[in-house]
Amino acid sequence: MSAIKLTVNGKAVSAEIEDRTLLVHLLRDHLNLTGTHVGCDTSQCGACVVHIDGRAVKSCTVLAGQAAGSSVTTIEGIAKGDELHPMQAAFRDNHGLQCGFCTPGMIMSAIDIVHRHGGKLDEETVRHELEGNICRCTGYHNIVKSVLDAAGRMKMSRAAE
Amino acid sequence: MGVEGIGARVVRKEDRRFTTGRGRYVDDIKILGMTYAHFIRTPHAHAKVKSIDSSAAMQMPGVVAVLTGKQIVDDKVGNLICVWAITSKDGTPMKMGAWPAMAPETVRFVGQAVAVVIGETKNQARDAAEAVVVDYEELPVVADVKAAIAPGAPQLHPEAPGNIIYDWHIGDQAAADGAFKSAANIVSMDVINNRLVPNAMEPRAAVADYDTAEDHYTLYTTSQNPHVARLVLSAFYNIAPEHKLRVIAPDVGGGFGSKIYIYPEEMVSLWASKKVGRPVKWTGDRSEAFLTDAHGRDHLTHADMAFDKDNRIIGLRVKTHANLGAYMSLFSSSVPTYLYATLLPGQYNIPAIYAEVIAVYTNTTPVDAYRGAGRPEASYLLERMMETAARQLKVDPAELRRKNFITQFPHQTPVIMAYDIGDFGASLDSAMKAIDYAGFPTRKAKAKSEGKLRGIGVSCYIEACGIAPSKAVGSLGAGVGLWESAEVRVNPVGTIEILTGSHSHGQGHETTFCQLVAERLGVPISQVQIVHGDADKVQFGMGTYGSRSAAVGLTAILKAMEKVETKAKKIAAHQLEASESDIVIENGEFKATGTDKSIALPMVALAAYTAHNLPDGMEPGLKEGAFYDPTNFTFPAGTYICELEVDPSTGKTSFVNFVAADDFGRLINPMIVEGQVHGGLAQGIGQALLEHAVFDANGQPVTASFMDYAMPRADDLPSFKLSHTTTLCPGNPLGVKGCGEAGAIGSSAAVINAITDAIGNNKLEMPATPDRVWHAIHG
Numbered sequence: 042m043s044a045i046k047l048t049v050n051g052k053a054v055s056a057e058i059e060d061r062t063l064l065v066h067l068l069r070d071h072l073n074l075t076g077t078h079v080g081c082d083t084s085q086c087g088a089c090v091v092h093i094d095g096r097a098v099k100s101c102t103v104l105a106g107q108a109a110g111s112s113v114t115t116i117e118g119i120a121k122g123d124e125l126h127p128m129q130a131a132f133r134d135n136h137g138l139q140c141g142f143c144t145p146g147m148i149m150s151a152i153d154i155v156h157r158h159g160g161k162l163d164e165e166t167v168r169h170e171l172e173g174n175i176c177r178c179t180g181y182h183n184i185v186k187s188v189l190d191a192a193g194r195m196k197m198s199r200a201a202e
Numbered sequence: 203m204g205v206e207g208i209g210a211r212v213v214r215k216e217d218r219r220f221t222t223g224r225g226r227y228v229d230d231i232k233i234l235g236m237t238y239a240h241f242i243r244t245p246h247a248h249a250k251v252k253s254i255d256s257s258a259a260m261q262m263p264g265v266v267a268v269l270t271g272k273q274i275v276d277d278k279v280g281n282l283i284c285v286w287a288i289t290s291k292d293g294t295p296m297k298m299g300a301w302p303a304m305a306p307e308t309v310r311f312v313g314q315a316v317a318v319v320i321g322e323t324k325n326q327a328r329d330a331a332e333a334v335v336v337d338y339e340e341l342p343v344v345a346d347v348k349a350a351i352a353p354g355a356p357q358l359h360p361e362a363p364g365n366i367i368y369d370w371h372i373g374d375q376a377a378a379d380g381a382f383k384s385a386a387n388i389v390s391m392d393v394i395n396n397r398l399v400p401n402a403m404e405p406r407a408a409v410a411d412y413d414t415a416e417d418h419y420t421l422y423t424t425s426q427n428p429h430v431a432r433l434v435l436s437a438f439y440n441i442a443p444e445h446k447l448r449v450i451a452p453d454v455g456g457g458f459g460s461k462i463y464i465y466p467e468e469m470v471s472l473w474a475s476k477k478v479g480r481p482v483k484w485t486g487d488r489s490e491a492f493l494t495d496a497h498g499r500d501h502l503t504h505a506d507m508a509f510d511k512d513n514r515i516i517g518l519r520v521k522t523h524a525n526l527g528a529y530m531s532l533f534s535s536s537v538p539t540y541l542y543a544t545l546l547p548g549q550y551n552i553p554a555i556y557a558e559v560i561a562v563y564t565n566t567t568p569v570d571a572y573r574g575a576g577r578p579e580a581s582y583l584l585e586r587m588m589e590t591a592a593r594q595l596k597v598d599p600a601e602l603r604r605k606n607f608i609t610q611f612p613h614q615t616p617v618i619m620a621y622d623i624g625d626f627g628a629s630l631d632s633a634m635k636a637i638d639y640a641g642f643p644t645r646k647a648k649a650k651s652e653g654k655l656r657g658i659g660v661s662c663y664i665e666a667c668g669i670a671p672s673k674a675v676g677s678l679g680a681g682v683g684l685w686e687s688a689e690v691r692v693n694p695v696g697t698i699e700i701l702t703g704s705h706s707h708g709q710g711h712e713t714t715f716c717q718l719v720a721e722r723l724g725v726p727i728s729q730v731q732i733v734h735g736d737a738d739k740v741q742f743g744m745g746t747y748g749s750r751s752a753a754v755g756l757t758a759i760l761k762a763m764e765k766v767e768t769k770a771k772k773i774a775a776h777q778l779e780a781s782e783s784d785i786v787i788e789n790g791e792f793k794a795t796g797t798d799k800s801i802a803l804p805m806v807a808l809a810a811y812t813a814h815n816l817p818d819g820m821e822p823g824l825k826e827g828a829f830y831d832p833t834n835f836t837f838p839a840g841t842y843i844c845e846l847e848v849d850p851s852t853g854k855t856s857f858v859n860f861v862a863a864d865d866f867g868r869l870i871n872p873m874i875v876e877g878q879v880h881g882g883l884a885q886g887i888g889q890a891l892l893e894h895a896v897f898d899a900n901g902q903p904v905t906a907s908f909m910d911y912a913m914p915r916a917d918d919l920p921s922f923k924l925s926h927t928t929t930l931c932p933g934n935p936l937g938v939k940g941c942g943e944a945g946a947i948g949s950s951a952a953v954i955n956a957i958t959d960a961i962g963n964n965k966l967e968m969p970a971t972p973d974r975v976w977h978a979i980h981g
């Protein structure tokens with residue numbers, strides 16, 4: 042067992058965990074942040090994507106201990122109060138989700154894609170960059186649309202700030 | 203249509219929850235004192251369980267119990283069953299082998315559970331499972347249909363000699379043979395419909411909680427039909443009587459058929475919860491999903507089609523071997539029979555059909571209904587035959603189809619179905635226009651000059667949704683009725699709750715069902731709430747599968763709504779001192795026509811509950827229920843056309859265009875309908891190009907993780923072009939047909955037809971991987 046300290050969604054947290062605990066289990070089982078999902082055991086599906094220090098990471102491939110001292114953002118941490126993050130709003134407006142199980146991971150990956158590509162996003166790039174995330178419901182058509190839509194919204198919201 | 207009524211593209215109510223991580227799936231549930239189950243599964247496809255030694259495991263930290271197959275059998279928990287009875291040609295009933303929830307003696311597929319460890323934590327249960335020693339004696343394995351029916355093959359179940367579950371037929375053999383005798387042309391083909399793994403993104407899970415004081419069980423489960431789960435668990439599996447068992451299916455992360463069934467893990471969790479006196483949670487991981495979720499498809503078929511000299515189809519003969527795996531899953535027997543063979547005419551006027559289906563046991567994961575269930579198998583076979591026929595007869599594939607379309611409705615097929623309505627020509631026209639079918643030869647020539655092989659593939663599908671009526675399915679062997687129930691509750695201040703037996707696991711019921719109420723009463727959908735998925739809240743329901751939610755579930759709500767409206771109008775008339783027949787409902791107001799008198803819905807509702815001033819003798823309250831049993835299936839249909847290019851040097855396929863023209867009857871929410879089609883197309887295209895569940899000769903699953911089983915990713919798929927033509931379904935008052943499976947049913951054949959067109963070689967099976975395509979080109 043080890044004690045670790047990190048920041049999750051802007052709050053300092055500490056936990057006493059087994060050394061083998063994965064970040065996803067720290068989030069789900071210890072911190073009750075169940076928005077981060079587990080869809081596979083081989084790091085292929087992306088349902089578990091969170092941000093560590095601003096970068097998208099599959100939380101099922103990271104030991105909780107490795108995240109010690111860093112700042113983790115989960116799906117629960119991206120909206121501003123009642124106001125959805127532009128990516129969340131774009132997924133809703135473009136029907137980019139059905140059962141919603143892949144959605145938190147998709148949104149976290151998508152935000153990172155937009156951050157990395159800025160205004161230079163096109164359909165091909167989005168499809169390529171989403172290769173670490175599997176959705177069984179939507180056929181991706183509306184997810185791709187959502188990400189492209191959000192890219193514009195995120196630019197505008199940055200400009201407004 | 204109001205802004206939120208029927209036909210409006212309303213953004214989904216449930217999405218705020220899902221996009222913010224506030225969904226509540228089974229694995230998110232925690233109960234005080236909860237323990238964790240980890241199953242011990244056989245690594246052998248066929249073996250005797252000689253002994254299980256758990257003594258070392260019991261000494262390990264955090265181990266609460268190790269429970270075995272022998273114990274569950276001793277406790278008289280029932281065997282799993284298949285509830286759709288099929289009768290063989292010779293009049294004998296299907297031969298069902300026993301399937302205990304954990305194997306006490308014999309295991310028959312890799313991954314079958316033999317014991318379960320209950321631990322204080324997930325990891326402790328998992329660690330202890332490593333220390334349980336199971337001694338197996340391996341038995342000979344049959345891993346595919348041909349091996350299973352070969353003379354002298356190892357026998358899986360004593361009940362099923364020759365490993366044959368049933369040898370069933372439908373249609374008129376003499377009439378079909380007669381057609382072939384007089385045929386001008388005969389087209390023959392062998393077609394494989396390969397095995398798929400459903401892979402809903404949320405793995406199956408269960409939380410079972412036995413309350414000693416009340417002798418009452420609660421089960422949270424990833425189910426598409428919690429009420430049916432409760433019925434089966436109580437009526438057949440001896441877990442608990444219905445009133446002592448509450449089944450809740452909260453948010454469920456996709457089902458596609460795989461979450462219709464009752465699986466051993468739910469039964470064991472419930473039983474174990476009583477045994478250890480603590481709540482028990484089991485969460486499957488992806489490997490367990492690959493091994494134990496009911497698989498889909500797996501047909502081997504030979505078919506012949508007879509044409510007259512004018513290229514009209516005069517007969518169809520089909521012989522299919524269906525692999526049902528090692529045990530008969532809940533509805534498995536119906537899939538290759540009544541859900542498959544009855545759709546073999548497709549959109550065509552085929553006067554004589556004869557189909558035989560032989561269902562076979564093998565040492566593989568059980569197979570059951572999966573996205574489309576039988577209909578994709580029928581459609582793929584028929585549409586590959588049509589394409590092959592067009593090439594053999596040297597006519598345009600679209601025109602051959604058009605010539606044979608059914609154009610008069612209602613149409614009675616020779617294999618049970620009575621198609622109520624359709625306009626197949628309209629869908630074909632719409633798809634051909636969208637893809638510029640006429641311009642294809644020019645595009646193909648241009649591609650050729652650039653060293654690419656371009657192909658176009660057409661597929662015209664029909665499906666039968668909303669399986670019904672109960673009387674008819676009962677006569678065909680179904681063990682359940684297939685109606686739906688609903689209750690509409692208007693609360694004292696005018697908000698509305700709809701209780702439905704349908705279950706939403708991605709289909710957006712929380713929005714579309716409210717749209718119906720918004721349409722009828724003119725209230726915003728924010729005032730309406732769906733209650734579903736809880737056997738303690740909703741009295742009964744049949745759940746969601748077979749695209750039945752709108753045609754059956756929503757119609758049940760409509761029936762209950764009508765009763766509510768009737769009573770509300772009586773109250774309004776009394777309050778307004780008007781005649782009941784003069785009351786109309788407009789924008790949430792009850793108006794007396796010809797006057798300026800009106801009363802808003804909340805005031806009517808309040809009057810119903812204060813009961814100070816109601817018509818004499820009226821019962822207070824405003825809530826009504828209805829059960830709805832449809833009169834027929836619904837028949838969504840459409841045309842899909844795919845244009846693609848094959849790189850002859852690599853065998854790789856790339857999409858140029860994919861168009862879908864569907865007729866789903868009335869669309870409640872076109873945005874949601876389109877989303878459903880996209881998902882279905884992804885499945886059908888996934889099967890055509892990528893997905894394939896492989897077992898080796900020893901019955902070892904070779905594709906048991908996302909590393910080996912190729913799930914379609916965003917990069918593998920095109921953006922789709924959708925259009926809709928509409929014939930309103932006459933069978934239900936809403937005119938809806940269903941849309942959830944269409945894409946999966948129609949698209950595989952379009953893709954394979956396009957590839958075979960491109961490469962000029964018809965010998966190609968799914969999935970058409972670059973390797974297979976390359977070999978088809980180069981031999």
Ligand code: FES
Nearest residue numbers: 080084086087101
């Ligand atoms: S759960 Fe992390 S990638 Fe699947």
Ligand code: FES
Nearest residue numbers: 139143176177178
């Ligand atoms: S929305 Fe269901 S898996 Fe993506």
